[in-house]
Amino acid sequence: RRAMVARSLRTAVAPMLALLCAAGSHGLHMGVGLRPAPAQLHVEMMARNIDFGQDARLHLVSGVDKVANAVKVTLGPKGRNVVIAPKGKAISVVNDGVTIAGQVDLESIKENVGVKLLLQAASQTDSRAGDGTTTATVLTQAITRAGLKLVSVGHNAIALQKGLNKAAAFFSKKIREAAEPVTTLEQYQQIASVSANSEEIGFIIAEAMFKVGLDGSTVIEENQQMVDTVEFSEGMELDTGYISPLLTNDLETQTASFSDPYVLAVDYKLTTVAELLPILEAVVMQKKPLLIIAKDVVAEALSALILNHDRGVLDVCAVKVPGFGDLQKSFFEDICTFSGATLITPELNMKLENATLADLGTLARVKVDKTKTILVTDGRHADAVEKRVKVLKAATEKLYSQANKEFQIQRLEQRIYKLRAAVARIKVGAPTEAEVTDKQLRYEDAINALRGAIVEGRVPGGGACLAYMTRYADECRQLMDNEDEAAAVNVLVEAMGAPIMNIADNAGVLGALVREKVANHEWGYGFNAKTLEYENLLDAGIADPASVTTWALENAASISGSLLTTECLITDTERDQSEDADFEPDITTGMGKNVDQYAW
Numbered sequence: 001r002r003a004m005v006a007r008s009l010r011t012a013v014a015p016m017l018a019l020l021c022a023a024g025s026h027g028l029h030m031g032v033g034l035r036p037a038p039a040q041l042h043v044e045m046m047a048r049n050i051d052f053g054q055d056a057r058l059h060l061v062s063g064v065d066k067v068a069n070a071v072k073v074t075l076g077p078k079g080r081n082v083v084i085a086p087k088g089k090a091i092s093v094v095n096d097g098v099t100i101a102g103q104v105d106l107e108s109i110k111e112n113v114g115v116k117l118l119l120q121a122a123s124q125t126d127s128r129a130g131d132g133t134t135t136a137t138v139l140t141q142a143i144t145r146a147g148l149k150l151v152s153v154g155h156n157a158i159a160l161q162k163g164l165n166k167a168a169a170f171f172s173k174k175i176r177e178a179a180e181p182v183t184t185l186e187q188y189q190q191i192a193s194v195s196a197n198s199e200e201i202g203f204i205i206a207e208a209m210f211k212v213g214l215d216g217s218t219v220i221e222e223n224q225q226m227v228d229t230v231e232f233s234e235g236m237e238l239d240t241g242y243i244s245p246l247l248t249n250d251l252e253t254q255t256a257s258f259s260d261p262y263v264l265a266v267d268y269k270l271t272t273v274a275e276l277l278p279i280l281e282a283v284v285m286q287k288k289p290l291l292i293i294a295k296d297v298v299a300e301a302l303s304a305l306i307l308n309h310d311r312g313v314l315d316v317c318a319v320k321v322p323g324f325g326d327l328q329k330s331f332f333e334d335i336c337t338f339s340g341a342t343l344i345t346p347e348l349n350m351k352l353e354n355a356t357l358a359d360l361g362t363l364a365r366v367k368v369d370k371t372k373t374i375l376v377t378d379g380r381h382a383d384a385v386e387k388r389v390k391v392l393k394a395a396t397e398k399l400y401s402q403a404n405k406e407f408q409i410q411r412l413e414q415r416i417y418k419l420r421a422a423v424a425r426i427k428v429g430a431p432t433e434a435e436v437t438d439k440q441l442r443y444e445d446a447i448n449a450l451r452g453a454i455v456e457g458r459v460p461g462g463g464a465c466l467a468y469m470t471r472y473a474d475e476c477r478q479l480m481d482n483e484d485e486a487a488a489v490n491v492l493v494e495a496m497g498a499p500i501m502n503i504a505d506n507a508g509v510l511g512a513l514v515r516e517k518v519a520n521h522e523w524g525y526g527f528n529a530k531t532l533e534y535e536n537l538l539d540a541g542i543a544d545p546a547s548v549t550t551w552a553l554e555n556a557a558s559i560s561g562s563l564l565t566t567e568c569l570i571t572d573t574e575r576d577q578s579e580d581a582d583f584e585p586d587i588t589t590g591m592g593k594n595v596d597q598y599a600w
Contacts (some may be wrong), residue, residue: 042586045105047573051110054152056569061144063114064563067104068141071097071122075134076462076503077197077530081438088337093434095197095443097134098122109571114563121559124551132449132548134596135463139556142495147564150491156484161561163488168557170476171469171492178465178523179457179546180538185210187458188450190541194461195449196442204230205446207425213391214454216424217417220443222436223429231425235376236418238331238339241321242368243297245581246306247317256317256368258289263361265295265321265336266352267329267345270301275352280304280314282357289315291366293335295328296320317366319373327411337388339363340381377421392416402543405522418579452547460537461544464526466553467519470496492557503529 051059073080084103085091094100101119106112122133143164151157182191188210191377193202206232208218217237223229242248246334248256262283270276270292283290297305297318308314323331336343341361344350364378377385397410399405417423426443430436459465473493480486500518501511507529514527517534526537537543 002302008585009117035401049110049573051569051571052569056566057148057151057563059110059569060114060117060563060566061148063106063108063111064118064141064144064343066106066111066135067101067115067118070104071100071134071137072141072502073506074100075138075499076506078507079197079503080506090433092437094438094441096438097137099441100172101133101137108374110569113569113571117559117563121555124438124555132544132552135549136552136556139495139552140560142498143491143556143560144563146491146494147488147560150487151564155487157567159292159482159484160488160491164492164557164561165554166479166485167476167489167492168554170479170492171466171472171496172554173463174469174472175459175546175550175553176456179459182450182453182458186541187453187543190543191453191458191545192446192450194542194544196446198370198442200228201439201442201446204228204426205450208232208426209447209450209454212422212424213420215416215420215449216422217414217420218424218426218447220440220447221425221427222425225427225429226431227429228439229427229429231427233374233423234421235374235423236269236335236366236421237423238319238335238373238375238418239371240320241372242372243318243320244302244306245370246369249308249309249315254370256366258291258315258317258366261289261291261315261363261366262286262357263335263339263341263363263375264290264292264294264355264359265332265339265341265343265361266292267332267343267347268294269296269298270294270318270352271299273300273304276301276304278353279355279360279422280308280316283360284314287364289366290317290360291363292316293321293332294318307537311429312506317368319368322553329417330411334388334419335375336361337384338375338377338381338419338421340384375421389416389419392419449545449548453543453545456546456550458538458543459546459549460524460526461542462526462529462537463497463503464518464537465544466496466524467500467547468521468523470519495556500527503527507532 070082074082074097081093081095082100083091083093084100086103096241099121101115101122104115104119106115118140121136124136146161147164150160182188185206188206189199189202192205192209193199196202196205205218207217211232212218242256245254248254250257263280280290292305304319305316305318309316321331321335323329332343332345335341339361342355342359344352344355344359362380363375363377365374365376366373367376390417392412396409396416397459398410399412428436428439428443430439460468469492473489477486477489480489497515497519501515504511504514504527509527509529509532518526519595524536524538525532525534526542528535528537528540528542530542
């Protein structure tokens with residue numbers, strides 16, 4: 001019996017021992033089920049292509065040509081529009097150069113590098129001058145094409161780049177010296193009309209800018225009606241409304257309006273009545289309304305204000321200061337400068353309990369609604385505001401010389417507009433959304449162009465200014481150090497005729513003949529593409545801002561020099577689309593590309 005039991009045990013245990021031994025050799029886990037060991041992650045870098053010399057430059061120039069050919073059809077009064085149909089978004093019809101260039105994304109990775117470089121020239125011109133992106137694109141294409149021929153026959157690319165930058169600076173200086181000041185309403189209309197390619201838009205912008213001034217704010221909004229209108233408002237506008245609707249004094253419109261109020265600025269959250277009581281008692285004795293601007297007003301402090309307002313003891317309203325962090329601190333400083341108030345801040349060990357009437361600011365009027373607050377100055381602090389604006393302008397000019405500072409520049413400009421206390425709201429209306437978008441872009445370009453013209457003056461439009469400046473080519477060549485730099489002057493001079501040639505081509509006239517005829521005439525003479533006549537363009541009202549022309553020229557020369565000095569291009573390998581179609585991932589259960597057949 002013992003022998004039979006031993007044999008049965010050996011028969012049962014032997015297979016289990018064999019399986020466990022196999023588990024140890026094949027990496028299986030014992031005790032938690034027979035699972036395979038985790039696979040090692042293997043990562044491979046995507047291969048990259050490297051192109052050298054002329055091949056690399058040709059790829060870049062091919063991308064530049066494609067985007068430039070798409071953009072330059074919009075140049076001039078008889079330029080056409082471009083329809084943009086991005087996937088998953090609304091179709092738009094635009095006439096703006098930088099918008100068109102930003103939408104170009106080529107299938108070829110190598111050519112796309114050229115597109116992005118050209119977009120930098122257009123974007124830089126747009127951020128500095130606000131207009132002239134199409135001119136910058138056309139100039140970049142012309143400089144690159146002519147420069148590539150010189151590089152291919154042995155000219156030094158570095159010397160060409162240096163010569164291009166020196167020549168661009170020389171011609172820009174000549175343009176600024178020849179520019180005429182812009183002072184009258186008629187000149188405002190001419191500049192804006194040419195930039196927007198619409199007299200109606202030009203008249204509206206000229207009226208708005210002439211009233212609010214260079215430092216005033218011009219805001220573009222969408223109109224519910226089918227027409228364009230402009231509305232003006234005075235005063236510093238804050239993007240915050242009242243803290244509580246119970247602090248309003250007009251129940252019908254839900255607004256709080258005060259005349260000759262005091263202003264209290266507090267750089268922290270108000271929570272208790274005790275800290276507010278001394279200053280409230282002093283204001284009540286003066287029988288004047290009070291506007292409180294603080295980080296917040298809550299709890300019993302807010303309850304006390306509402307109670308005194310309801311009982312008619314004190315006309316008071318409280319609003320939050322706009323912004324966050326350092327921007328909030330800047331707005332506090334601007335509000336205090338505008339109203340003459342002293343900022344109560346713990347940073348200077350100041351407490352609200354110790355505040356007096358001398359720490360309060362004054363205004364002529366205040367109007368507060370649910371979303372915004374308008375402060376109208378009484379004129380007592382105009383000198384302090386002027387000094388503050390000068391400081392902000394100096395900071396803005398300093399940032400212009402640095403890269404990637406657009407956000408900080410916009411913030412400083414926004415503060416200047418608020419301090420100037422003049423706002424023009426242009427409401428744009430049209431039957432279709434695509435037309436509204438196109439008109440808004442035209443308004444933005446024209447406003448920026450007019451600002452540039454007010455600052456730096458105007459020059460003949462229609463490409464006539466650049467064509468006129470080519471007569472100084474010999475003087476420019478004398479400033480160059482060697483033959484390669486002198487050859488760069490020839491490249492730039494040839495490219496400076498490209499804008500007038502493209503404007504004439506879009507008008508159905510032979511561009512080369514127009515260029516030759518205009519280049520040898522006196523200042524201001526040019527080709528009017530709208531009437532197809534040769535005349536004095538300044539007298540005819542066809543003018544461009546000097547800043548737009550100079551920035552377009554300098555940015556085009558800079559990007560073109562970078563393209564010409566390219567000797568190596570490294571890009572990712574372009575994948576075959578057919579490989580993606582046949583790809584079957586290992587993690588599926590065998591369905592792969594036929595997964596649609598199993599979908600619910």
